[in-house]
Each structure stands twice: as C-alpha cells, then as structure tokens.
Amino acid sequence: xxxxxxxxxxxxxxxxxxxxxFLEALLYGMKMSFDMSGGYRLNIENFRGRYVFRSADxxxxxxxxxxxxxxxxYDSVLEEWNVRVTFKDARALRKFLFSRDQxxxxxxLANDVEVEGNLNYLYKFGYMARELLLRxxxx
Amino acid sequence: xxxxxxxxxxxxxxxxxxxxxxxxxxYFRAVPEICTExxxxxTRFHLENxxxxxxxxxxxxxxxxxxxxxxxxxxxxxxxxGVDREMKQxxxxxxxxxxGSTTTKFKGVPLYPEFLSLTLWPELQTIAKRxxxxxxxxxxxxxxxxxxxxxxxxxxxIMELGRKKSFAMNPPSAVKKEAPEIKLLQRxxxxxxxxxxxxxxxxxxxxxxxxxxxxxxxxxxTHLGNHAQDPSRQEFYEAVREVLEGMIEYSRNLSTQAEKLxxxxxxxxxxxxxxxMAAITARVPEFPAQTFREGLTTVWICWTAIHLxxxxxxxxxxxxxxxxxxxYRNDVESGAMxxxxxxxxxxxxxxxxxxxxxxxxxxxxQLFGGTGSNQAIxxxxxDADGGDAVxxxxxxxLRATELMKLRDPNLNARYFxxxxxxxxxxxxxxxxxxxxxxxxxxxxxxxxxxLRSKGDAIEHARDYGVVGCVEPGSNGRSYAHTAAILYNLVxxxxxxxxxxxxxxxxxxLCIGTETGDPETFTTFDQFKAAFERQIRWMVDRSVCxxxxxxxxxxxxxxxxxxxxxxxxxxxxxxxxxxxxxTINSSGATIIGLADVADSLSAIEKHVFxxxxxxxxxxxxxxxxxxxxxxxxxxxxxxxxxxxxxxxxNRAADHNAAWIxxxxxxxxxxxxxxxxxxxxxxYWTMTNHAGFGRLMGALPNGRxxxxxxxxxxxxxxxxxxYLTKALNSVAGLPVSCLSSGVALNLKxxxxxxxxxxxxxAATVEGYFDDNGGQRDxxxxxQFNIVTHDTLVEAALHPERHPELLVRVSGYTxxxxxxxxxxxxxxxxxxxxxLSTGRMVTFAPYAIPERRQS
Numbered sequence: 001x002x003x004x005x006x007x008x009x010x011x012x013x014x015x016x017x018x019x020x021x022f023l024e025a026l027l028y029g030m031k032m033s034f035d036m037s038g039g040y041r042l043n044i045e046n047f048r049g050r051y052v053f054r055s056a057d058x059x060x061x062x063x064x065x066x067x068x069x070x071x072x073x074y075d076s077v078l079e080e081w082n083v084r085v086t087f088k089d090a091r092a093l094r095k096f097l098f099s100r101d102q103x104x105x106x107x108x109l110a111n112d113v114e115v116e117g118n119l120n121y122l123y124k125f126g127y128m129a130r131e132l133l134l135r136x137x138x139x
Numbered sequence: 140x141x142x143x144x145x146x147x148x149x150x151x152x153x154x155x156x157x158x159x160x161x162x163x164x165x166y167f168r169a170v171p172e173i174c175t176e177x178x179x180x181x182t183r184f185h186l187e188n189x190x191x192x193x194x195x196x197x198x199x200x201x202x203x204x205x206x207x208x209x210x211x212x213x214x215x216x217x218x219x220x221g222v223d224r225e226m227k228q229x230x231x232x233x234x235x236x237x238x239g240s241t242t243t244k245f246k247g248v249p250l251y252p253e254f255l256s257l258t259l260w261p262e263l264q265t266i267a268k269r270x271x272x273x274x275x276x277x278x279x280x281x282x283x284x285x286x287x288x289x290x291x292x293x294x295x296x297i298m299e300l301g302r303k304k305s306f307a308m309n310p311p312s313a314v315k316k317e318a319p320e321i322k323l324l325q326r327x328x329x330x331x332x333x334x335x336x337x338x339x340x341x342x343x344x345x346x347x348x349x350x351x352x353x354x355x356x357x358x359x360x361t362h363l364g365n366h367a368q369d370p371s372r373q374e375f376y377e378a379v380r381e382v383l384e385g386m387i388e389y390s391r392n393l394s395t396q397a398e399k400l401x402x403x404x405x406x407x408x409x410x411x412x413x414x415x416m417a418a419i420t421a422r423v424p425e426f427p428a429q430t431f432r433e434g435l436t437t438v439w440i441c442w443t444a445i446h447l448x449x450x451x452x453x454x455x456x457x458x459x460x461x462x463x464x465x466x467y468r469n470d471v472e473s474g475a476m477x478x479x480x481x482x483x484x485x486x487x488x489x490x491x492x493x494x495x496x497x498x499x500x501x502x503x504x505q506l507f508g509g510t511g512s513n514q515a516i517x518x519x520x521x522d523a524d525g526g527d528a529v530x531x532x533x534x535x536x537l538r539a540t541e542l543m544k545l546r547d548p549n550l551n552a553r554y555f556x557x558x559x560x561x562x563x564x565x566x567x568x569x570x571x572x573x574x575x576x577x578x579x580x581x582x583x584x585x586x587x588x589x590l591r592s593k594g595d596a597i598e599h600a601r602d603y604g605v606v607g608c609v610e611p612g613s614n615g616r617s618y619a620h621t622a623a624i625l626y627n628l629v630x631x632x633x634x635x636x637x638x639x640x641x642x643x644x645x646x647x648l649c650i651g652t653e654t655g656d657p658e659t660f661t662t663f664d665q666f667k668a669a670f671e672r673q674i675r676w677m678v679d680r681s682v683c684x685x686x687x688x689x690x691x692x693x694x695x696x697x698x699x700x701x702x703x704x705x706x707x708x709x710x711x712x713x714x715x716x717x718x719x720x721t722i723n724s725s726g727a728t729i730i731g732l733a734d735v736a737d738s739l740s741a742i743e744k745h746v747f748x749x750x751x752x753x754x755x756x757x758x759x760x761x762x763x764x765x766x767x768x769x770x771x772x773x774x775x776x777x778x779x780x781x782x783x784x785x786x787x788n789r790a791a792d793h794n795a796a797w798i799x800x801x802x803x804x805x806x807x808x809x810x811x812x813x814x815x816x817x818x819x820x821y822w823t824m825t826n827h828a829g830f831g832r833l834m835g836a837l838p839n840g841r842x843x844x845x846x847x848x849x850x851x852x853x854x855x856x857x858x859x860y861l862t863k864a865l866n867s868v869a870g871l872p873v874s875c876l877s878s879g880v881a882l883n884l885k886x887x888x889x890x891x892x893x894x895x896x897x898x899a900a901t902v903e904g905y906f907d908d909n910g911g912q913r914d915x916x917x918x919x920q921f922n923i924v925t926h927d928t929l930v931e932a933a934l935h936p937e938r939h940p941e942l943l944v945r946v947s948g949y950t951x952x953x954x955x956x957x958x959x960x961x962x963x964x965x966x967x968x969x970x971x972l973s974t975g976r977m978v979t980f981a982p983y984a985i986p987e988r989r990q991s
Contacts, residue, residue: 047290097261111643115325116317118302120293126261127285134264 006032011138013094022090023053023062026097027073030064030132034071040135043128045069049121052077052084053093060090064125083117083125097129141464141530145478148566150538153479158234159486163543165231166246167940169221171496173259173266173276174242175283177447178250180208182288191291198697198714202378205700206385208447214392215240216400216416222275226267234409236487237436238393238416239443241451241495248274248498250284251450252292253696255336258500260289271504272955298335300691301684308687320684323650328643328833330681331625331826334688337450338716340622340726342457342515342604343704344615345438349462352426353383356703363709372712378699379709386444386700387425393440394421431476434466435488441704442492448700452497453607453622455515456548457614460533461522467532478535485539493547509946509955510824511547517604517614519563520553520583525601527555529563540577541570544943546950551605555583556906561899568898571921572888576943576950579609579881579920582906585873586611586917592874593807593818595722608948609822609850609918610879613722616706618715618813621726621820621878624681627830628731628798629837629847631673632738635666636758639673642835652676658754663747667739671801678727678805682817685725689812692716716813723815726878727806730823730830733784733848736795737839737857740782741775743790761836764843775840778857783839785853787863796871803875820878821851822948828959846963849947850881853968859977861970865905869916876917881947885922885969887978897972920945922964926980929953929965934986958985 010029013022034041044066051064054077063074063081077084087093092112115122155163184204185191193200217233218240233245242249250256259266263281266274293299305318323329347356357380364376397417404410419436428434438456445454470476492514499510518536522528540550552567553559567580583601590600590611599613606612610621633641634651644650654669693716701715702708708719745751752771760768775781782791799819806817827847835843839854848854851868858864861884868882886898908915922944932939936954944953944964953961965983970976 042286111326118293118299120257120260120289120296120299123257123260124289124293127263130261130264 007136010136022094023060024075026129027062027064029136030128031071031073033132033135037135040131041069043131044071047124049083049124050078050081051121051125052081054084054086055090056086056088081117083115083119083121085122086114086116088112097126098133140527143529143531143534145531145534148534148562149569150478150482150534153482153538155486155542156479156483159483159490159542161234162487162490165221166490166493168223168229169246170224170226171246171248171272171274172222172244173274173280173498174244174247174249175280175288176212176243177208178252178256178288179283180211182252182291184208186291191295195694196696197374198378198699199374199381201697202381202699205444205448206381206388209382209385209389209444212389212447213243214238214389214396215243216393216397216413218245221245226273226275234412235491236412236416236432236484237439237491238397238420239389239440240491241443241446245494247495249446249451249495250288250498251337252288253295254297254450256498257289257292257296258503259498260285262501269501271501271957272499272509274498295695296335297688297691297696300695301335301688304691305687318684318687320680320687323680324684326644326650328641328830329627329630329677332681332684332688333622333625334620334685334692337452338620338692338698339449339451340453340455340607340610340620341618341701342455342606342612342614343441343445343701344706345441345457345462345704346615348424348437348441348704349428349434352428353387353424354426356709357383359709360703363712367712369712375702375708375712375714378697379703382444382699383703386440389444390420390424390440394418428466431463431466431470431481432484434463435484438462439488439491444700445704446495448698450497451495451512453513455513455604455606456492457604458517458602460518460530460536461528464530464532467535468530471531481535482539482542485536486543489539489543489545489548493545504957509951509957509960510949511549511951513549513607513949514547515549515551515605515607518550518552518578519559520581521555521558521601523598523601525558527558527560529559533563534566537566537570537578541573544574544941546943546952549608549949550578551581551609552578553581553583553586554902554906556903558583564902565895565899568895568902572895572898572923574943575923576921576945579605579918579945580902581605581609581611581918582915584906584908585915588914589873589877589917593724593816593877599722605879608824608879609881609920610726610820611877616720617722617724618705618720619722619724619726619818619878621818622728623685623725624727625826626677626681626727626729627826627834628674628729628735628802629830629834631670631677632735632837633835634673634676635670636761636838642762643833658758660754663743666742666747667797670739674801675805678802678809681727682806682809682811686812689716693812718813718815723811723813724818725811725813725815726818726820728820728822728878729802730826731847732795732798732821732851733854734837734839734841736784736791736798737781737854738837739794739798740784740788740791741838741840743794744782745774757838761838764836765840772840772842775838776857778859781840783854783857785858785864785867786860787866792867792870795867799871799875803877818878819875820880821876822879822881823847823849824948825946825956825960827947828957828963832959846959846966849883849963849967851876852881852883852947855963855966855968856977858968861901861972861975861977862904864968865901865916869905869907870913873914873917880917882916882919883922883945883947883967884919885924885964885967887925887969887971888923889971889973894972901972922967926965926969926978929961930983933958933961933965933983961985
C-alpha cells in the first residue's frame with residue numbers, strides 16, 4: 001500500500017464513516033511516517049514498547065512493536081505487551097485516541113475501552129498518533 | 140484576647156490601590172501557561188544521579204534533588220509578559236512587591252511528572268486549543284516534555300509503581316497482574332484514590348521559620364543529627380539541612396536578581412521597591428522575620444519551595460491572621476506601616492498565591508473542572524486557651540479578600556458563638572454578600588468537638604485550620620491527606636440493589652460482594668444490613684489501595700521540604716510520609732449522601748412500610764430509568780409523599796445519620812500506612828456532577844445521569860424551607876464528620892439591611908447546639924446570586940469573567956466550570972432569606988452545543 005493511499009484511508013476513517021480498517025490505517029500510517037520522516041522518527045529513537053489492540057468481539061486484533069527507531073505492525077496479538085487496549089468497536093477506539101473534547105479518561109468513564117498495563121505507554125502513543133494527524137493535516 | 144483597635148471593622152474607606160488594580164487587570168487577562176522548569180530540572184537530576192535505576196529513593200537523595208532545583212531555578216523578581224485568551228503574548232510592567240514565583244510564568248502550570256503530568260502527553264500539541272480551560276505552551280516546551288522529560292518517567296510514576304507493587308497482592312498463580320483494587324479504580328464509578336496525583340492536602344507550620352528563621356531550623360537539625368544514633372534519623376536531619384540551605388540559596392538568588400533589576404530601573408519609585416525587595420530576600424527566610432512584610436515574604440518563599448516538592452493541589456496556608464498578627468501590630472503601632480499599606484501587601488500576596496493552577500487533562504475537567512489549587516487560608520475563631528482569636532489583622536485580611544474576589548486563596552472563617560463577637564459574624568456575612576461566595580464559615584464549637592472525638596488534644600483541636608476545600612486539620616501538625624479517597628456512596632447502594640452487580644460494569648458481572656437478592660428481603664433492616672456490607676466491602680478495597688500508594692510515596696517520594704516545616708518530624712527524626720507528623724490520619728470524602736439517604740427512605744416507606752410497590756417493580760423502574768413509570772417517579776420525587784433528608788423528617792434524617800455512623804465506623808477501624816486512622820468528610824468538589832453522569836436511576840426518583848447532591852447538602856428542590864434544611868443538617872452527629880463537610884446554600888440577593896440581619900441569624904441558628912440537644916452544623920458556604928444571573932453567565936461567559944462561585948468546597952470562576960457543574964449550581968435550591976422559602980424556577984437545560 002502506498003503512503004498516499006494509507007493517508008487517504010486514514011483521512012476517511014477520521015473524518016467520515018468509520019470502519020474496522022481504522023486501526024490498520026492508523027498503525028500503517030504511523031509506520032510509514034516513521035520510515036519516511038526523521039523528525040517523526042525521533043519519537044521512537046530510544047523507545048521500546050509493545051502495544052496490543054483488540055476489539056471486545058475478537059474481530060479486530062493488532063499489535064505494534066516499537067524497538068529503538070523501528071516499528072513493526074502485526075495483525076495479531078502479541079503475548080508480551082506493555083499495554084493492552086480492548087475496545088468496544090472502531091468508533092470507540094477513534095474517540096479514545098482522537099476526539100478533541102474527550103480523552104483517555106472519558107472513554108474509560110464511558111466503559112468503551114478497557115486498558116491493561118502501563119497507562120503511560122498509551123499517553124505516549126496518543127501523542128504520536130496526534131502528531132501524525134497534525135503532520136498530515138487531518139486534525 | 141487581642142483588642143480590636145479598628146474604628147470601622149469593614150474598612151470600607153480602603154479600596155484597591157492603583158498598583159493592585161493594575162496587577163489584577165493583568166491577572167484576569169492572562170491565561171495559564173505550562174511551565175517546564177521544575178519538571179526538566181528534577182528529571183535532569185534523576186538522570187545524572189542514577190535515581191531512575193534505584194529500587195527506592197532515600198530522603199537525602201530527594202533533598203539533594205530539590206536543592207538542585209532550588210539552586211538552578213530562575214529567580215523571578217518581575218514578570219514582563221503573559222499570554223491572553225487568544226494565545227497571544229502581551230507585555231506589561233510588573234509592580235509586584237514580592238519576589239519569587241511558583242513557576243517561571245506570570246500564571247503558570249507547574250508539572251510534576253512523578254505524579255500525573257504524563258496524562259497531558261497526548262494533549263501537548265492541542266492543549267492551547269481545547270475548549271475548557273486551555274493552557275498555553277510553546278512548541279519548544281512541548282518538545283522538551285516529549286523528548287527530555289516524559290519518556291524518563293514512564294516506569295516511575297506513582298500510578299505505575301503502585302500497579303507493579305500490586306502484583307504482589309495477587310496469588311502467585313496470577314503474577315504480573317494488577318490487584319483487583321486497581322481494576323476497580325480504573326472503572327471510575329466506585330472510588331478514586333488520589334495519591335497517584337499528590338498527597339499535598341495539609342497546612343505547614345510557618346511559625347518556626349518566622350521566629351528562628353531557616354538558619355535556626357538548620358542549627359536545630361544539626362544538633363539533633365549529631366546526637367542521633369539511628370542512621371535513618373541522621374539521614375533525615377541531613378536531608379532537612381540540605382533543603383533548607385537550598386531555600387536560602389534561592390532567596391539569595393532572588394535578592395541578587397532584585398539588585399540587578401534595581402540598577403537598571405529608570406523609575407525611581409520602582410527602583411526603591413526593588414532595592415527593598417533585595418534587602419528583604421537577603422534576610423528572610425534565613426533569619427527571623429522582623430516586620431510584617433518580612434513575615435509575608437517568609438511565608439511566600441517557603442510556599443514556593445513547598446510547591447516544588449508537593450503538587451499544587453490542596454496545600455493550605457493555615458491561620459495567617461494568628462501567625463502574622465504580632466508583626467502586623469508592631470508595624471502599625473510603631474507607625475512603620477499604615478493599614479492601607481498592609482492591605483496592599485496582602486493583595487499582592489493574594490495575587491502571588493494565585494500565580495499557578497493545577498495541570499488538569501481535558502476529560503478530568505469533567506470531574507474537577509474549574510478548580511484552582513484550593514489554597515485555604517483560615518481566619519478568626521478561638522485561640523489555644525479557648526479565648527477570642529479575632530484581631531485587627533483578621534479584618535484587614537477580610538477586606539483584602541473582599542476587594543480582590545479571587546478564586547485562590549480560598550478564604551475560610553471560623554466562628555465560635557459566645558466567644559467571637561456578633562459584629563465579626565455580621566462582617567463575615569457582609570463579605571459573603573459583597574463577594575457572592577466567600578468566605579466559607581466554620582462552627583468552632585462543632586469542629587473542635589469532632590476533632591476531639593478523634594483523639595486530637597484540646598489545644599490542637601482549637602488550633603485547627605482549613606485544608607483544601609473545607610477539611611479541618613490542626614495547624615502545622617496534622618498530615619492528614621484529607622482527600623486520599625473519594626468514595627462514591629451510590630455504588631454500594633447499586634451493589635445492594637443488584638446483589639453485587641453494578642449497571643455501569645454490567646449486570647452479568649459480580650464485581651462487589653453478593654448480599655442477596657433484595658426481592659427476598661422481608662424487612663428494611665435486612666436491606667440496611669446488606670447495604671452496610673457493601674459499604675464495608677468498598678471501604679476495604681479503597682483503604683487497601685490508598686495504603687499501597689502510600690507505601691510508594693514512602694519508598695520513592697519522601698518530603699524533606701514539607702517535613703522541615705512541620706510539627707513532629709524534627710522531634711521524631713522521621714519524614715512525614717513515614718508518620719513524622721503529630722497527627723497522622725487519612726481522609727475519605729463521601730459523594731452522594733443525600734441521594735442515597737433519600738433512596739433508603741423511599742425504600743423504607745414505599746416498599747417495606749406502605750408496601751405500595753414491590754422491590755421487583757422498583758428495580759424494573761430503575762432499569763428503565765422510570766420510562767413508563769412516570770407516576771412512580773413523581774411519587775418518589777415528591778417531598779410531601781416521600782421522606783427527604785433536609786425537611787426535619789425524623790425517618791429521613793435518621794437514615795442520613797445512620798449512613799454517616801456506618802461510614803465513620805467502617806473507615807475509623809482502618810489503619811493507614813503511617814499508623815493513623817481514617818476520618819470521613821462530606822465535600823464533593825465537582826465529583827457529584829462527575830459521578831452523577833455515570834450513575835443510573837435511583838430509588839429517590841433521580842434519573843440516570845443527573846447530578847447528585849453536593850457535599851452534605853440535601854437534594855436540590857427537595858427542601859422548600861431553609862430553617863428545616865439547616866436543622867436537619869445540624870442534627871447529624873459531628874463526630875462522624877471529622878474530615879469536614881460542605882453545606883452549599885444559594886441565597887437570592889435582596890435589598891436592605893434586613894438581609895444581613897437574616898443572614899447572620901440563620902448562621903447562628905444553624906451553628907447552635909440547642910443546649911446540647913444536637914451537635915450543631917459544622918460548616919456552611921454560600922452563593923449569593925440569582926438563578927437568572929447564573930443562566931445568563933452560562934450562556935454568555937465572556938460577560939462574567941470574574942463571577943466567583945462556591946462549588947462544593949472550593950471557589951471557582953463560574954465560566955471555568957463544565958456544563959454539568961454549571962447546571963448543578965444553577966439548579967441548586969435558592970432561598971429568599973426574607974421569607975425563608977425556596978424560590979421556584981424551571982430546571983436549567985444545558986444548551987445542546989455545550990454538552991460534553
């Protein structure tokens with residue numbers, strides 16, 4: 001998939017009707033941006049962290065593995081992780097990560113998302129995801 | 140008893156000076172700016188000294204870290220710029236009379252990455268644009284936090300250290316998994332544990348710094364250290380010396396900076412002011428304060444240092460009118476200072492105290508929206524011997540508060556009927572009328588009684604000050620963390636109604652303890668017994684978690700600065716987090732008392748006594764949020780047909796009192812990690828709105844998502860008569876309310892002197908113990924504003940930037956509150972003092988666009 005296509009998908013997922021491809025678009029968008037932008041890659045230069053995302057119905061499974069400047073994306077869960085996010089549906093995950101008026105706490109309040117592990121990893125992920133959208137002009 | 144020498148205690152001839160008007164204007168123009176200085180310096184010290192690799196951090200290492208920060212921080216004498224609401228910088232001429240600042244910014248947001256600052260991480264690039272309470276931050280500051288500060292703390296925040304420590308609370312088969320208490324915390328609807336955010340809530344002891352100076356305390360610590368055998372005590376005294384030397388260094392840096400500015404200053408008046416500031420900061424706080432201004436400077440410099448160590452939430456200044464009175468009197472009597480100058484100095488200090496706001500992430504605004512740092516100051520009351528402690532300075536401080544109308548400091552006044560004068564009480568009421576919201580009033584008779592009931596010595600109880608919102612704690616000797624647990628009382632009721640299940644977490648999951656299907660209960664006592672079991676189950680869980688986080692504070696975040704300025708630690712040779720204080724209690728505050736008490740009363744009457752409905756019908760109605768059950772909802776809400784707490788109804792008030800006794804007993808049985816016991820309070824900040832949003836319909840007729848009643852206040856609209864409401868609250872057992880209460884009342888402004896008479900008379904009546912037949916009300920606070928004004932301010936916040944309101948404990952600017960909280964204040968029962976009757980109005984509907 002080309003960067004242009006990924007970004008177009010991401011833009012669609014963020015601004016229009018959300019589908020179960022949202023997470024895939026976000027993670028691959030991040031990966032390609034890390035590969036292509038040295039400035040963005042600074043975020044993970046000295047960072048190691050494993051993230052697991054899954055929907056409550058088991059339909060969506062994904063993982064991201066950051067390892068000192070490198071990011072790998074998996075379409076399955078990893079056994080070892082720093083933080084694991086279980087979300088009700090793709091819409092809940094989008095709201096959790098990006099909604100301007102809500103944030104991590106608000107989604108937890110609404111019971112849309114369950115987080116296990118070290119929350120600080122999620123805060124960092126939230127920063128990187130928002131920076132990606134700002135760089136792409138979709139936020 | 141001090142003689143009142145003022146001819147007019149209202150001091151109405153004294154207004155805002157030109158200097159203060161200028162500074163106040165800038166103060167309201169400026170928005171908060173995130174300051175990275177503290178976070179950056181603390182992080183750098185931890186990196187350079189290997190503290191991130193340590194399995195515990197000693198108090199001496201911590202002291203060295205704070206000394207490093209004190210030495211390297213920017214000594215701000217004058218600010219030159221701020222940022223306005225459009226996030227544009229503006230410049231101004233600073234004419235402050237006090238050197239030093241909490242942050243490098245005119246109005247700063249200090250960050251404590253050890254605690255919860257990382258929650259701001261996702262927002263760093265958008266925080267200046269968020270709708271509610273935006274903070275300014277420059278791109279370079281955001282970059283510093285993103286790359287140089289936050290990454291280092293990911294494994295080292297209190298929250299994360301506590302999570303890892305909780306692995307050990309599980310059986311060995313479930314290693315590396317959070318304890319169930321952590322999962323309960325994350326569910327948000329049961330309780331909140333605030334130690335991951337701070338301990339803070341306490342009043343330091345400034346008296347020693349004033350009398351012998353920090354140099355004197357260093358000498359005392361040196362002497363005690365030289366005679367200590369125990370290495371941990373020796374280390375403690377060395378840590379004390381380290382931080383106090385750092386504070387002296389900081390003050391000297393301020394002095395040097397003031398001298399430099401004076402040399403360059405072309406304005407001769409300002410030049411002289413800077414020279415004086417340089418001279419004062421060269422002397423204090425190192426040496427004893429000799430003038431009123433030196434006394435204020437001592438308090439201020441110590442205050443900034445305490446905030447370097449302890450997050451800016453709920454730290455309180457105590458009885459400043461007692462602490463500073465001798466210096467004030469000497470200066471006034473000798474002619475060295477006029478009353479006008481004293482008021483100006485206090486106004487300057489009040490602005491300095493408000494030079495920072497806490498870092499609140501966006502969604503937390505929904506739970507704690509609009510909060511300042513809740514820095515309480517306490518005035519008046521009685522002295523250690525029980526005599527009248529009100530003095531001239533009490534009135535001077537009241538006048539400064541009346542003129543400034545600021546959110547911080549949060550002013551609280553004590554009143555002992557029969558000891559303090561009626562004129563004093565009238566003046567307190569008058570300041571409330573003129574500010575619309577401050578000071579909160581505390582009944583010495585009841586508060587001293589409740590503190591005594593928990594074992595405080597009589598002289599310590601009489602010397603109480605108010606902490607944070609409304610919590611009483613002995614001045615400079617009670618390390619009580621009054622807000623350790625925020626306990627949602629609606630959840631144990633929910634668990635009782637659904638046999639250990641909770642609608643928020645799903646009725647297929649037994650998350651509490653099973654106490655039986657309520658449909659099988661044949662008596663109200665059976666229901667109460669089940670409810671008590673659920674209360675105790677949640678008390679156990681919340682205490683267990685609070686103690687766990689407390690141990691993390693002991694291992695990683697000892698407090699050498701605060702311990703140096705406190706009664707107890709020097710004598711014991713022990714840090715505050717390890718029980719160094721004279722009084723070592725912890726506090727839980729309860730949210731939802733009135734709604735739950737009314738729910739019990741509704742069940743008692745309609746299910747068990749009258750048998751008008753079955754439990755099955757009630758549960759069905761609750762599950763459907765009363766849709767299809769409108770007549771039942773009307774019955775349950777009607778105070779003429781369903782007993783309501785706050786109407787002098789014996790059964791309803793009995794249920795409220797019973798709940799307070801159960802909670803007091805359940806918490807008081809528990810020991811905290813410092814060896815003290817838990818105390819219980821009823822003040823809710825904005826949590827009654829936050830928790831209210833999450834909770835389903837209740838048996839008192841409240842529908843899902845509606846606000847809960849605030850503090851210890853009866854449910855809004857359920858108590859038509861003011862006197863009955865006051866008598867019901869005053870009839871609660873104060874020994875069960877030892878961590879403070881907030882009774883929130885709203886009065887319509889009325890013309891004429893009668894309003895002041897009625898105001899004072901109602902306070903007297905509420906505080907009265909009726910010759911020992913009851914305990915009397917503990918605390919009362921007011922909003923004196925009409926429903927229409929509040930509605931207009933909600934719709935047009937730009938027209939009311941300085942509208943001050945009492946939330947449930949602290950004061951806030953109405954415009955800063957979230958829509959739910961604004962609605963709660965708008966809909967609060969409003970009384971006309973002239974009739975004692977409730978004013979009727981339609982409930983406020985939050986406009987669609989403002990809902991969040």
